[in-house]
Each structure stands twice: as C-alpha cells, then as structure tokens.
Amino acid sequence: MSAHQHVEGHLPHEPEKATLEGRNKVLGFWIFLGAEVVLFGTLFSAFIALRHQVLDGPHPSHLFELPMVFAATMILLTSSLMSVFAVQAMHRNKMKALIGWLFVTIILGLAFLGLEIYEFNTYVSEGHKMNTSAFSSSFYTLVGFHGAHVAFGVLWISLLIAQLFKKGLTVVTAPKIYLSMIYWHFIDVVWVFIFTVVYLMGKVG
Amino acid sequence: MATHAAHAHAHAHTHTVKRYKGLMDWLTTVDHKKIGILYLLAGFIFFLVGGLEAILIRIQLMKPMNDFVAADTFNELLTMHGTTMIFLAAMPMLFALMNAVIPLQIGARDVAFPFLNALGFWTFFFGGLLLNISWFTGTVPDAGWTSYVPLAGPTYNGTHGVDYYVIGLQIAGIGTLLGGINFMATIINMRAPGMSFMRMPMFTWAIFITSVLIVFAFPVLTVGLVAIMFDRLFQANFFEVGGGGNGVLWEHIFWVFGHPEVYILILPAFGVISEVVATFARKRLFGYSSMVFAIVLIAFLGFMVWAHHMFTTGLGPVANALFSIATMLIAVPTGVKIFNWLFTLWGGSIKFTTANLFAVGFIPTFVLGGVTGVMLASAPADYQYHDSYFVVAHFHYVIVGGLILGIFAGLHYWWPKMFGRMLNEGLGKLTFWTFFTGFHLTFFVQHFLGLLGMPRRVWTYLPNQGFETMNLISSIGAFLMGIGTIVFVVNVIIAWAKPRNAAADAWEDGRTLEWSIPSPPPEYNFKQIPLVRGLDAWWKEKMDGKTAMTPAEPLGPIHMPSPSILPLIMSIGLFIAGFGFMYQNHWVAAGGILVTFVCMFLRSVYDDHGFHIDPEEEEVQA
Numbered sequence: 018m019s020a021h022q023h024v025e026g027h028l029p030h031e032p033e034k035a036t037l038e039g040r041n042k043v044l045g046f047w048i049f050l051g052a053e054v055v056l057f058g059t060l061f062s063a064f065i066a067l068r069h070q071v072l073d074g075p076h077p078s079h080l081f082e083l084p085m086v087f088a089a090t091m092i093l094l095t096s097s098l099m100s101v102f103a104v105q106a107m108h109r110n111k112m113k114a115l116i117g118w119l120f121v122t123i124i125l126g127l128a129f130l131g132l133e134i135y136e137f138n139t140y141v142s143e144g145h146k147m148n149t150s151a152f153s154s155s156f157y158t159l160v161g162f163h164g165a166h167v168a169f170g171v172l173w174i175s176l177l178i179a180q181l182f183k184k185g186l187t188v189v190t191a192p193k194i195y196l197s198m199i200y201w202h203f204i205d206v207v208w209v210f211i212f213t214v215v216y217l218m219g220k221v222g
Numbered sequence: 223m224a225t226h227a228a229h230a231h232a233h234a235h236t237h238t239v240k241r242y243k244g245l246m247d248w249l250t251t252v253d254h255k256k257i258g259i260l261y262l263l264a265g266f267i268f269f270l271v272g273g274l275e276a277i278l279i280r281i282q283l284m285k286p287m288n289d290f291v292a293a294d295t296f297n298e299l300l301t302m303h304g305t306t307m308i309f310l311a312a313m314p315m316l317f318a319l320m321n322a323v324i325p326l327q328i329g330a331r332d333v334a335f336p337f338l339n340a341l342g343f344w345t346f347f348f349g350g351l352l353l354n355i356s357w358f359t360g361t362v363p364d365a366g367w368t369s370y371v372p373l374a375g376p377t378y379n380g381t382h383g384v385d386y387y388v389i390g391l392q393i394a395g396i397g398t399l400l401g402g403i404n405f406m407a408t409i410i411n412m413r414a415p416g417m418s419f420m421r422m423p424m425f426t427w428a429i430f431i432t433s434v435l436i437v438f439a440f441p442v443l444t445v446g447l448v449a450i451m452f453d454r455l456f457q458a459n460f461f462e463v464g465g466g467g468n469g470v471l472w473e474h475i476f477w478v479f480g481h482p483e484v485y486i487l488i489l490p491a492f493g494v495i496s497e498v499v500a501t502f503a504r505k506r507l508f509g510y511s512s513m514v515f516a517i518v519l520i521a522f523l524g525f526m527v528w529a530h531h532m533f534t535t536g537l538g539p540v541a542n543a544l545f546s547i548a549t550m551l552i553a554v555p556t557g558v559k560i561f562n563w564l565f566t567l568w569g570g571s572i573k574f575t576t577a578n579l580f581a582v583g584f585i586p587t588f589v590l591g592g593v594t595g596v597m598l599a600s601a602p603a604d605y606q607y608h609d610s611y612f613v614v615a616h617f618h619y620v621i622v623g624g625l626i627l628g629i630f631a632g633l634h635y636w637w638p639k640m641f642g643r644m645l646n647e648g649l650g651k652l653t654f655w656t657f658f659t660g661f662h663l664t665f666f667v668q669h670f671l672g673l674l675g676m677p678r679r680v681w682t683y684l685p686n687q688g689f690e691t692m693n694l695i696s697s698i699g700a701f702l703m704g705i706g707t708i709v710f711v712v713n714v715i716i717a718w719a720k721p722r723n724a725a726a727d728a729w730e731d732g733r734t735l736e737w738s739i740p741s742p743p744p745e746y747n748f749k750q751i752p753l754v755r756g757l758d759a760w761w762k763e764k765m766d767g768k769t770a771m772t773p774a775e776p777l778g779p780i781h782m783p784s785p786s787i788l789p790l791i792m793s794i795g796l797f798i799a800g801f802g803f804m805y806q807n808h809w810v811a812a813g814g815i816l817v818t819f820v821c822m823f824l825r826s827v828y829d830d831h832g833f834h835i836d837p838e839e840e841e842v843q844a
C-alpha cells in the first residue's frame with residue numbers, strides 16, 4: 018500500500034485510484050461535497066426567504082448588470098471545461114499538457130474573481146452594502162461564500178502546479194489533482210444556480 | 223490486499239519517522255485508539271462541567287423564591303448546561319466510542335483519514351475551550367442552547383456572550399463534520415474482506431447512519447451560525463426584523479439541524495445497546511435486518527420533522543398536522559427496535575454485568591421518553607406542554623435516559639478493550655443503581671411539574687403553587703446522579719492502579735471482531751487482516767472451534783501513518799482567530815487564519831510516507 022511503489026513513467030491507468038489512500042480521498046471528497054451541497058442549499062434557502070426585503074436599498078432589477086454577470090458565467094464555465102482537459106491529460110500521463118490546462122483554469126478563475134470584486138465594488142458604491150437590508154446581507158453571504166470557494170480553489174490548484182513541477186505526476190499527486198478538479202466542477206455548478214436564482218430571478222422580480 | 227512485493231520494496235528504503243513519547247505522543251497522535259481516549263477524557267471533563275452547572279440549577283430550584291444564584295447567572299447556567307452537554311460532552315463521548323471501536327469492528331488498521339481524525343479532535347477541543355473561557359471573561363452565553371433570535375441578536379444581547387456560543391460551536395462543528403466524513407469513508411472503504419454491509423455489527427451500522435446524519439445536518443448549523451455571527455459582528459440583517467430579516471428563519475435553520483442532531487445522539491446509543499444486549503444474552507441479535515431497516519428509516523424521517531419544535535410559532539394547521547403525523551411515524555421503527563431488544567433478551571442466558579444493567583435499564587427508560595415524545599407530537603396538545611417542564615422531562619428521558627445510559631453501557635462494555643483493564647463490577651453496579659435511581663427521581667416528577675404549569679427556564683417560582691415538593695425531589699435526584707458519576711470516577715481510578723491484564727475476549731462471549739485481538743490492541747490492531755465469514759464474525763469462528771480469526775493476508779510489515787503536530791496547531795490557529803473576530807481585532811483574526819493556512823500548506827507540500835512496523839520483529843523483542 019505504500020505510495021512510492023510505482024516508478025515514474027509507469028503510472029497505472031487511473032493513478033488517482035491506484036492506492037487505497039487515493040480511493041479513500043476520492044470517496045471522502047465526494048462525501049465532503051455532499052456536505053457542501055447542504056451548506057449552499059441552506060444559503061440559497063436563506064436568500065430565497067429574504068430576497069424581497071430590499072428596504073431602501075437599490076432593487077435587484079436595477080442593480081444587477083446582466084452582461085457582466087453573463088461574462089463571468091461564461092468564464093467560469095470555460096474554466097470548468099479546461100479542468101476536464103486537465104484530467105484527460107493526466108490520464109494520458111501528459112505532464113506538460115496537464116500543467117498547461119491547470120494554468121488556464123486558474124487564470125480564468127482569477128478573471129472571474131476580478132470581475133466579482135469589481136461588481137461588488139460597484140454595488141457598494143450604489144448603496145447596496147452588507148448592512149443595507151436582509152436582501153443585501155443574504156446576497157453578499159451567498160455570493161461571497163461562492164467567491165471564497167473560487168479563491169480557495171485558485172490557491173489550491175496553484176499549489177498543486179508547484180507540486181507537479183517538484184514531484185511529478187505520481188500516485189500521490191494524482192489524487193490531489195483529481196480532487197481539485199471535482200471541486201472546481203462543483204463550484205461551477207453552484208455558480209449556475211447562483212446565476213439563475215440570484216441574478217435571473219432578481220431581474221424578473 | 224497489500225502485496226508482499228510492495229512491502230519488500232518499501233522496506234528497502236524505510237523512512238525514519240520521529241516517534242514521540244509521553245505528552246508529545248498524545249499531542250501528535252493520529253492513532254484512532256488514542257484519539258478515542260482523548261475524546262473520552264475531554265468529553266468527560268466537559269460532562270463534569272455540564273453536570274456541575276446542572277447541580278447549581280437544581281440547588282437554585284430546590285425551594286421557592288431562592289436566591290442561591292442571581293437571575294442572569296441562572297440564564298447563563300442553563301444555556302451553558304445545554305450547550306456543553308450536547309456538543310461538548312455527549313457527542314465527544316460518542317466519538318470516543320466510535321474511534322475506539324469502529325476500526326476494530328470492521329477489521330481495519332485505522333480510519334480512512336487518521337490526520338483528519340486528529341484534526342477533528344483538536345478543533346472540537348479548542349471550540350469547547352473557547353466556549354467555556356466565557357466564564358472567565360465575564361460575558362457568558364445566556365440565550366438558551368437554541369439561541370433564539372431576537373434574544374440572541376445584537377439588539378437584545380449586546381455583550382460578547384452569544385459570540386462565544388457562535389464561534390465556539392462553529393470551531394467545534396468543524397471537528398464533528400470531519401468526523402462524520404471520516405467514519406462514512408472508513409466504513410464504506412475499509413471493511414475486512416468478507417464483511418458485506420449486511421454482515422456489519424449493529425454498532426457499526428448505527429455509526430454509519432449517524433455519520434450520514436452529521437454530514438447532512440451539520441452544514442445547516444454552520445450556515446445558521448455564520449448568519450447570526452454576521453448579524454452580530456458585521457451588522458447584517460438575516461434575523462434583524464428592522465432590516466427586513468426574519469426571526470422564524472433562525473428557528474427553521476436551527477431545527478432543520480437540531481432534530482437530526484437528536485438522532486445523531488441517540489442512534490449510536492441504539493448501536494451500543496444492540497451489542498451489549500446480544501453479548502450478555504449470549505444470543506444473536508434478534509431481527510438484524512429489521513434493525514438495520516429501522517435505523518435507516520429513523521434517519522430518513524428525522525430530516526422531515528423539524529417543525530414539531532415550532533408548533534406554537536404559527537405555521538398554520540396544515541403544516542402542524544403534517545409535521546405531527548411525520549413525527550408520530552418515527553415511533554414505528556423505534557418500536558421495532560425496542561421489541562427486537564426484548565426478543566434478543568427473551569430466552570437468552572442473561573448475564574447482568576454492569577454494562578448489561580445499563581442496557582436493560584435503558585429500554586424502559588427510553589420507552590418513557592418515546593411515549594412523551596408521541597404526546598408532544600400531537601400539535602394541539604403541544605400548545606399545553608410547550609415551554610413547560612413537561613418538555614424538559616421528555617428530552618432528558620431521551621438524552622440522559624437514552625444516550626447517557628447507552629454511553630455508560632458502552633464504556634463499561636468496551637473499557638477492557640480500550641484500556642486493557644477491567645472496571646470493578648461492584649462499583650459499576652453501584653454507579654448504575656445510584657445514577658438510574660437519581661435519574662428517575664430527578665426527571666419523572668418534572669412531567670407533573672410541567673402539567674401543573676411550571677414553565678421551563680425560570681429562575682425561581684412562588685410558594686404554594688404545588689411546585690415545592692416535586693422540585694425538592696428533583697434536586698435530591700440530581701445529587702444522586704452526581705454521586706453515581708463520582709462512583710464511576712472512583713472506579714476508573716481504582717482500575718487504573720490495577721495491572722493491565724484484561725483478556726482479549728474480556729467478556730468471554732464477544733461476538734464481533736474487536737474481541738478477537740488483544741486488549742488493548744497493538745498499534746496496528748490486526749497482525750493480519752481477518753477474513754469475515756458471517757454476521758458476528760468472531761462468534762462464528764468460536765462456534766466452529768477456532769481460537770483465532772482466519773487471516774486474509776500473509777504476515778508482513780505493516781504501513782503506519784506518521785504522527786503530526788499540525789492538527790493541534792491548526793486548531794490553535796482557529797482558536798486565536800475566533801477571539802480576533804469576537805473582539806473585532808482583524809490582525810489577530812488574520813493571524814490565526816494564517817496559522818491554519820500555513821499548516822494546511824505544510825500538510826499538502828510534505829508527503830507523509832509513514833513508517834513500517836514488523837509484527838514478527840516486535841514479538842521477538844518482547
């Protein structure tokens with residue numbers, strides 16, 4: 018079961034599941050994502066319960082700038098596709114391609130974060146602050162939690178790229194890459210719900 | 223399984239791992255058996271703290287118009303008693319049993335994530351510590367363990383009291399969630415060859431379902447605590463009605479978590495009782511598959527009954543009726559379990575050890591708690607019982623009469639396995655009779671106090687309302703429970719001084735895998751992973767005339783994870799950050815978070831190669 022029994026270049030077909038440690042990690046991470054689903058589910062519930070309590074703050078139909086949010090959505094969806102390519106490269110044991118796709122993934126993640134920070138700044142200047150109303154509090158908490166997840170993902174994947182340079186693709190690094198990619202898809206799926214429930218429903222009222 | 227070739231290869235360049243002794247060993251351990259002992263120790267200390275708070279409450283209520291403690295101190299005591307007992311005493315003691323027993327019962331060498339296991343313990347410990355430091359800073363949580371808003375909101379609770387509750391539970395909750403994920407993965411992935419799901423011991427099943435409940439219930443509490451924290455620290459408006467917030471939303475969030483939490487507490491006790499009753503009746507557990515089905519059903523229904531805590535909130539007759547019926551439905555699978563325990567005992571050659579006394583005492587006590595539960599589930603009747611001592615009596619019958627009796631049964635049963643020493647049976651029986659009698663004295667009369675109209679959470683009451691005698695009886699009962707607990711402590715200390723000589727199959731009638739290995743087990747648990755050939759795997763081998771399990775792998779060096787100090791430091795980081803958030807010192811908050819992140823970074827960057835133990839070499843040395 019020791020992790021270093023495979024010589025580099027002789028990676029098994031699915032290196033992320035080659036060891037018991039790897040299989041444990043993959044299973045444990047799926048369970049963790051189950052907990053994350055509940056976490057975001059609760060945040061969504063709170064938002065849906067409070068979203069009409071706008072008080073004196075700007076109304077969502079005036080506040081939200083759909084073109085920018087749509088651009089952010091496309092960026093994140095594309096980055097998710099890039100992470101699919103990354104896992105495919107990993108399964109074909111192509112280190113350079115893997116690092117390349119990971120790199121593109123985090124660049125797109127950073128672009129998304131940049132847009133989100135710009136967006137929040139604009140909203141605050143229009144009087145939509147954390148303490149404006151129950152709508153604004155639940156908006157910033159839900160969307161902010163997602164943003165924090167993206168930021169964590171960017172840091173995590175960057176660290177993994179560094180480890181790939183240092184340690185190469187092994188049965189130790191492969192599960193880590195695989196998990197970070199599932200995580201990235203999960204963030205993307207959550208964003209699709211945010212786009213629908215927060216922004217589109219906010220526009221129609 | 224692990225091939226010999228791999229072992230041989232790994233052996234060629236054995237990594238030297240620093241192995242600690244004494245205190246450092248305990249601070250760095252990732253061994254599930256030691257972590258179980260840490261959980262037990264910390265959980266039991268919090269149990270004593272919560273028990274002391276209960277005694278102070280009962281002294282105050284011993285006579286009418288008493289002023290033993292001030293009214294606001296009383297609010298703090300009842301809040302801290304509930305919070306401590308549920309989150310810092312009951313759950314950790316259950317985690318102690320889970321850690322001590324589950325890997326052994328499924329024939330594994332450790333849990334799936336030993337490092338996270340240690341991290342879970344330390345976050346729980348520092349969360350609990352943070353909560354209790356409130357006693358020394360002078361601002362103690364005082365809004366009840368349910369922390370209802372607006373009472374717990376910034377408008378009516380301007381001091382830091384509730385901050386301690388919110389942040390302490392948030393940190394401790396991380397540990398619980400990690401534990402849930404860990405044990406789910408462990409039970410799914412790490413079972414010995416031959417142990418199918420329907421061959422798992424009942425305690426393992428109970429912990430599996432409990433872990434599922436933790437994974438799906440605790441994130442709800444996390445969000446609730448975040449929301450109340452944002453309201454208090456960043457002027458958010460989740461529950462502030464003036465800002466458009468909604469107080470009922472907190473009630474929903476809290477109880478969507480809170481009701482499954484009740485089953486997180488009681489299902490492990492069900493598991494313990496199933497093991498103890500079958501062992502000491504020396505019969506196979508009656509209706510195994512219906513027992514499994516019953517816990518799964520209880521867990522499933524447990525997620526759709528939360529609003530029975532909110533009948534008087536005003537959700538309307540349709541909602542009340544639905545939640546009423548759903549709640550009553552849970553009585554059906556629970557009844558299945560009660561009858562199965564009785565049928566297990568029926569016709570068995572029963573040994574009344576201390577563990578079995580607690581288990582047999584559990585059954586009628588829990589039935590009483592269940593009956594009042596069905597009474598409370600009836601929405602119109604609940605309008606009468608609500609917020610009265612009837613409710614206090616009900617949930618103490620379920621939690622103390624169910625869970626705590628279950629924990630005592632489990633501790634007396636598995637003590638030789640955990641520590642290699644037998645507890646004294648005479649003292650154990652004295653513990654049982656004092657605690658059991660004290661329990662019923664304390665809480666039985668509280669049903670009638672509630673029906674007479676005594677509201678819960680009151681600091682004192684007027685004379686001549688018919689409350690005096692029953693309150694006095696209740697307080698005397700509480701003292702008796704305290705004496706029972708002290709007898710248990712004395713028993714533990716005496717056992718400590720005795721030699722470590724418990725047999726592997728300490729009760730001689732063990733049915734499950736943990737009794738097939740020495741007490742306490744070696745670091746690697748199983749020299750060779752056993753082959754499981756049926757339900758009650760060890761019993762089956764014994765009945766076939768064997769003296770050991772059939773191994774499923776050849777002898778060879780065993781790979782072990784390295785100890786690590788990082789879980790402790792990560793938790794200290796969160797602990798420091800908690801104070802930073804509370805006292806609005808953003809540098810301290812950022813510093814604490816940074817400590818935790820640096821530890822995560824180190825953990826990711828430095829691979830843990832672990833080390834190898836050769837059981838044959840060890841035997842030669844010994």
Ligand SMILES: [Cu+2]
Nearest residue numbers: 481484528531
């Ligand atoms: Cu309930």
